[in-house]
Amino acid sequence: MNNTTDKSFSRHALANTVRLAAIAATCLTMSALALPKPPIAPPNEIILNIDSIDTTASIDSSAYTQSNLVSVCVGDINLDHVVDSADLGSLLGLYGPCQSGAGGDFNFDAVIDSSDLGTMLGNYGPCTAGLEWATVLQWNPDPAMVPDAAVRAKIVDSGFPWRVLHTGTGIEMLLIPASTFNMGCSASNSYGCYDDETNHQVTLSNAFYLGKTEVTQAQWLATMGSNPSQFQPPNHTLDTNRPVSEVTWNDIATDTATYQCFNSKTGLRLATEAEWEYACRGDTTTAFHSMPGYPNGTNDDSLLGNIAWNYNNSGSITHAVAGKAANAFGLYDMLGNAWEWCNDWSGSYAAGNATDPAGPATGSNRVIRGGACGGNYYTRLGCRSSYRYGSFPDDRFLGAVGFRAAKTP
Ligand SMILES: [Ca+2]
Ligand SMILES: [Ca+2]
Ligand SMILES: [Ca+2]
Numbered sequence: 001m002n003n004t005t006d007k008s009f010s011r012h013a014l015a016n017t018v019r020l021a022a023i024a025a026t027c028l029t030m031s032a033l034a035l036p037k038p039p040i041a042p043p044n045e046i047i048l049n050i051d052s053i054d055t056t057a058s059i060d061s062s063a064y065t066q067s068n069l070v071s072v073c074v075g076d077i078n079l080d081h082v083v084d085s086a087d088l089g090s091l092l093g094l095y096g097p098c099q100s101g102a103g104g105d106f107n108f109d110a111v112i113d114s115s116d117l118g119t120m121l122g123n124y125g126p127c128t129a130g131l132e133w134a135t136v137l138q139w140n141p142d143p144a145m146v147p148d149a150a151v152r153a154k155i156v157d158s159g160f161p162w163r164v165l166h167t168g169t170g171i172e173m174l175l176i177p178a179s180t181f182n183m184g185c186s187a188s189n190s191y192g193c194y195d196d197e198t199n200h201q202v203t204l205s206n207a208f209y210l211g212k213t214e215v216t217q218a219q220w221l222a223t224m225g226s227n228p229s230q231f232q233p234p235n236h237t238l239d240t241n242r243p244v245s246e247v248t249w250n251d252i253a254t255d256t257a258t259y260q261c262f263n264s265k266t267g268l269r270l271a272t273e274a275e276w277e278y279a280c281r282g283d284t285t286t287a288f289h290s291m292p293g294y295p296n297g298t299n300d301d302s303l304l305g306n307i308a309w310n311y312n313n314s315g316s317i318t319h320a321v322a323g324k325a326a327n328a329f330g331l332y333d334m335l336g337n338a339w340e341w342c343n344d345w346s347g348s349y350a351a352g353n354a355t356d357p358a359g360p361a362t363g364s365n366r367v368i369r370g371g372a373c374g375g376n377y378y379t380r381l382g383c384r385s386s387y388r389y390g391s392f393p394d395d396r397f398l399g400a401v402g403f404r405a406a407k408t409p
Pocket of ligand 3: 214333334335336337338339340370371
């Protein structure tokens with residue numbers, strides 16, 4: 001007997017039953033006395049105060065090789081992801097002949113001169129990282145949002161900026177680093193695991209971006225032109241910062257002859273189930289991810305309300321996103337508030353360890369994760385990192401099912 005299939009179908013049947021009730025650098029240096037006058041005028045917004053320039057700033061030449069100039073922000077000599085007076089000071093201190101490609105010799109002609117200075121001034125400001133679809137909000141993780149130093153180090157090591165804004169939709173996204181983790185059963189004190197939550201080791205070999213929050217009603221409306229959510233006027237107060245819900249998997253991910261889905265309109269995608277679970281866990285192995293006072297997570301159901309709008313505290317309606325404590329990556333509402341569609345077909349996990357698993361090749365149900373605000377049985381069970389749910393890709397009225405946008409850098 002295929003337990004997963006049976007469960008999914010029974011869940012679907014249940015959902016149909018309750019849908020109406022679903023409450024739903026090496027360079028020759030010149031002395032400071034030989035500082036040349038900049039040959040080109042800097043942009044108006046740059047205040048070029050030579051006296052304030054530090055010409056002793058350290059330089060890491062190793063980062064400037066021909067191969068990585070594409071991805072490294074040209075002009076950022078000290079590699080702090082912004083081209084500013086510190087970099088300008090270094091460049092002026094190094095003015096003159098040097099080894100080709102040395103720090104500051106951006107055009108590889110063995111001299112640091114006005115040409116290199118022009119390049120630097122042209123790139124003055126925050127680095128853009130080569131992500132054509134995003135604006136960089138913050139390169140390095142904020143310790144207030146990502147308190148674990150080891151997690152911050154993994155994010156920095158990815159080479160991608162931590163916090164970005166998706167240009168097309170204004171959706172704020174956070175970098176989730178490549179990692180290996182234990183996917184599967186983590187029971188809480190009150191709720192055990194289902195047979196389909198088989199523990200296995202999963203390696204995610206690529207970093208990806210994931211929405212800091214669920215996609216909101218306002219974001220969906222701005223992109224798609226309508227708002228399908230149950231929790232809006234006239235029966236609910238107007239708060240379009242709630243997660244969009246009553247969206248089908250197909251609304252998000254399937255084009256038809258007459259309909260362009262959210263993913264096609266935006267270039268965004270759904271997370272795989274493995275990506276979702278890793279992002280939710282944030283390196284915890286407990287039923288519930290970390291929260292203030294519990295950096296390693298907890299299995300204590302009485303603490304769930306700190307991180308999740310769930311059946312005990314939500315009034316069985318969705319709430320404005322980011323109202324509860326974030327997880328170790330700085331993601332909000334991974335557990336609770338709205339359920340979240342994932343890309344995968346539902347099915348048993350493949351035996352053994354897995355690398356970049358993407359689910360079964362075919363199926364009848366798509367994966368839904370994270371539990372929600374509602375009061376039905378599965379929703380109560382759902383607010384655990386390992387809990388798996390699923391339904392038909394055209395099912396709209398499951399009760400507060402939304403999603404979170406993902407993007408490959
Ligand atoms: Ca810099
Ligand atoms: Ca040069
Ligand atoms: Ca959620």
